[in-house]
């Protein structure tokens with residue numbers, strides 16, 4: 001279990017992490033989500049004692065990281081896959097870690113096997129691809145057979161096979177009863193991996209909830225309708241007190257509506273429907289809606305708008 005209480009980190013005037021209070025529980029995958037710059041890495045660094053909180057507290061199974069006698073046997077982490085001595089082989093990198101942490105040598109071969117790097121164990125890490133580097137970082141996190149695992153953006157830059165592998169690994173680690181805490185800025189990825197979500201924006205806690213509750217509370221459900229008798233349908237829906245949104249392209253949307261009720265209403269009035277489909281806004285949309293206020297770096301779909309905002313006099317094509 002990881003417990004944060006009022007955890008805060010300031011860099012000068014900038015509040016990177018703002019009074020975060022939540023617990024990461026064992027037996028499930030907890031996704032740690034937030035837009036770029038939300039404070040995820042800073043929070044993880046404080047959990048590992050790499051950054052000192054300005055205020056508040058964070059404990060691992062009731063203790064501060066510095067108080068753990070063999071920390072790698074309590075908590076394993078992948079923060080930066082590139083933090084490896086490039087001149088060392090994968091085997092030697094892990095052996096050094098094992099020897100300096102009182103971990104038996106046999107664990108090196110075991111974790112290399114778990115992450116699928118046995119065949120390249122004697123190759124120098126500097127020749128590794130991004131995916132191989134991520135696997136080596138994960139091997140390091142698993143080395144001490146810890147009950148708690150923490151991964152910062154583990155799927156960044158990986159190919160679909162690598163993403164699939166990491167997703168299954170996390171789920172199996174949680175199924176073994178371990179605490180798995182994984183950060184991402186991709187809601188769609190978390191939707192497939194996490195059981196529980198902690199969402200932050202500009203350092204502040206926005207949500208601490210199960211995945212189904214997050215979907216229910218944050219996403220919009222509606223019914224999409226199209227009909228060749230659109231005007232007639234609009235009248236009928238209006239008479240029935242149903243609020244309709246015009247979505248463009250002749251499509252109508254009814255927020256929170258029941259497809260059965262609308263279908264029966266249309267049938268009673270002899271109205272032909274070409275589409276009647278219940279929709280749920282995607283998790284990505286729910287996440288963007290939740291964090292919209294706290295996104296630090298907005299992209300502009302219209303580059304001209306961005307340039308006008310910055311006053312660079314962009315003229316457009």
Ligand SMILES: Nc1ncnc2c1ncn2[C@@H]1O[C@H](COP(=O)(O)OP(=O)(O)OP(=O)(O)O)[C@@H](O)[C@H]1O
Nearest residue numbers: 011014016034035036037038039040041042043185
């Ligand atoms: N050492 C530092 N000095 C000054 N500001 C910092 C430092 N480290 C982080 N920050 C700032 O703190 C905020 C949070 O950064 P952090 O890297 O924790 O966010 P993040 O959620 O991990 O982002 P990303 O998804 O982009 O990795 C950012 O605005 C960042 O610029």
